[in-house]
Amino acid sequence: DVSFVDFNNNINSVLPRFSRPANHSRIFYGVMFDAGSTGTRIHVYTFIQSNSELPVLDNEIFQSLKPGLSAYADSPKMATDGIRKLLKVAKKSVPRLEWKKTPVVLRATAGLRMLSAEKAQALLDQVQHVFDESPFLVPDNSVTIMNGTNEGILAWISVNFLTGHLSAAQNKKTVGILDLGGGSTQITFLPKLKKTIESVPVTDYIARFDIFNSTFELYTYSYLGNGLMAARLATLGALGAEGLEDRVFKSSCLPKKFMEDWSFGGLTYHLSGDPGSDTGFKPCYQEVLKVVKGVIHQPYELQDSNLFYAFSYYFDRAVDAGLIDGVQGGMLEVRDFKKKAKEVCSTMTKNPSVSPFLCMDMTYISCLLKDGFGFKESTVLQLTKTVNNVEASWTLGAVLDHFHSLKIH
Numbered sequence: 115d116v117s118f119v120d121f122n123n124n125i126n127s128v129l130p131r132f133s134r135p136a137n138h139s140r141i142f143y144g145v146m147f148d149a150g151s152t153g154t155r156i157h158v159y160t161f162i163q164s165n166s167e168l169p170v171l172d173n174e175i176f177q178s179l180k181p182g183l184s185a186y187a188d189s190p191k192m193a194t195d196g197i198r199k200l201l202k203v204a205k206k207s208v209p210r211l212e213w214k215k216t217p218v219v220l221r222a223t224a225g226l227r228m229l230s231a232e233k234a235q236a237l238l239d240q241v242q243h244v245f246d247e248s249p250f251l252v253p254d255n256s257v258t259i260m261n262g263t264n265e266g267i268l269a270w271i272s273v274n275f276l277t278g279h280l281s282a283a284q285n286k287k288t289v290g291i292l293d294l295g296g297g298s299t300q301i302t303f304l305p306k307l308k309k310t311i312e313s314v315p316v317t318d319y320i321a322r323f324d325i326f327n328s329t330f331e332l333y334t335y336s337y338l339g340n341g342l343m344a345a346r347l348a349t350l351g352a353l354g355a356e357g358l359e360d361r362v363f364k365s366s367c368l369p370k371k372f373m374e375d376w377s378f379g380g381l382t383y384h385l386s387g388d389p390g391s392d393t394g395f396k397p398c399y400q401e402v403l404k405v406v407k408g409v410i411h412q413p414y415e416l417q418d419s420n421l422f423y424a425f426s427y428y429f430d431r432a433v434d435a436g437l438i439d440g441v442q443g444g445m446l447e448v449r450d451f452k453k454k455a456k457e458v459c460s461t462m463t464k465n466p467s468v469s470p471f472l473c474m475d476m477t478y479i480s481c482l483l484k485d486g487f488g489f490k491e492s493t494v495l496q497l498t499k500t501v502n503n504v505e506a507s508w509t510l511g512a513v514l515d516h517f518h519s520l521k522i523h
């Protein structure tokens with residue numbers, strides 16, 4: 115990675131300050147691709163270098179496309195079109211003179227983690243090739259799969275940076291994050307009690323990073339297979355199943371008459387409702403519970419220690435269910451998800467909602483929060499898509515890490 119110091123030297127040597135207005139030479143750009151399981155996105159960040167340790171974020175340009183890279187697992191060359199399209203956004207957003215010193219980086223998350231190493235590498239190689247041909251700065255290791263710990267920590271850094279909690283790092287008042295992707299889900303927060311750190315099942319649940327000459331010690335974990343799309347498959351008993359052509363996967367979480375082909379991660383599944391069994395919240399909860407029970411660790415402290423920001427599918431489904439406004443977001447109690455899940459599930463056959471999966475998704479989210487992480491019914495979550503027009507995503511933290519080398523360990 116280009117360290118903070120190298121990057122500044124780079125600016126000074128390529129861009130002599132005397133030839134430009136002083137404030138102009140203090141602007142720099144970072145391009146981060148998020149290769150998620152359900153889509154690929156580009157974030158173009160404009161920063162103003164301030165005199166304090168962290169720069170000021172001036173602006174973000176964001177674009178996304180579907181499906182994710184893993185949909186091209188068996189035809190990796192087809193993945194390049196989308197990457198090229200998104201790179202055009204970077205060319206439009208970054209002034210031509212800055213291209214050569216603007217880093218482009220892609221980090222893949224759960225979609226590629228769930229593929230075989232060979233298939234994932236073939237996709238990364240294709241992206242690397244497109245990057246190498248681009249006019250941007252392509253640092254070492256610019257196209258890789260990111261591990262789940264970094265995904266959680268970087269999202270925590272993003273949200274706390276955007277909400278202003280990192281600049282006041284001394285008093286360590288921060289917010290926790292809940293990220294529900296398609297393939298994996300992350301929980302990250304700053305524990306107040308030693309017991310929380312001491313009582314983790316394995317040391318992987320604790321990670322540290324340095325900023326402002328202090329070390330943050332976070333509780334963080336990424337559960338692969340517990341993202342919303344992977345959880346659908348696990349609920350249906352279809353995750354990792356063979357002979358997909360000849361099988362139909364049924365669930366009490368789907369409308370009785372539902373019958374459809376559904377694709378995720380480059381595979382297609384025949385799905386249907388279960389006319390021969392009870393449907394609705396209760397039987398559905400028992401089904402989704404199997405995906406959560408014995409899998410998700412309950413932190414020693416949770417409810418009283420932090421306000422949690424919940425985004426990605428937590429936000430999207432809360433919007434779909436009519437619980438929050440799609441632009442403003444809002445505060446919800448954990449019990450609101452359960453109440454709404456019951457409502458959606460009881461009416462799904464007579465009164466189909468936006469998606470036939472809404473009962474399953476809302477029930478899974480209720481179960482994950484309560485029987486998974488162990489939140490109380492009354493815990494308030496801040497449902498968020500953007501903070502000051504910037505996407506709540508690990509990508510911002512990843513760019514800050516790139517420029518500042520936050521030494522995550």
Ligand SMILES: Nc1ccn([C@@H]2O[C@H](COP(=O)(O)OP(=O)(O)O)[C@@H](O)[C@H]2O)c(=O)n1
Nearest residue numbers: 150151152223224295296297298341426427
């Ligand atoms: N910038 C972004 C990126 C993803 N998302 C949401 O994240 C969810 C999917 O996450 P993902 O495809 O990255 O899945 P993972 O690979 O993280 O498991 C969807 O709800 C997207 O709408 C978002 O809201 N904003």
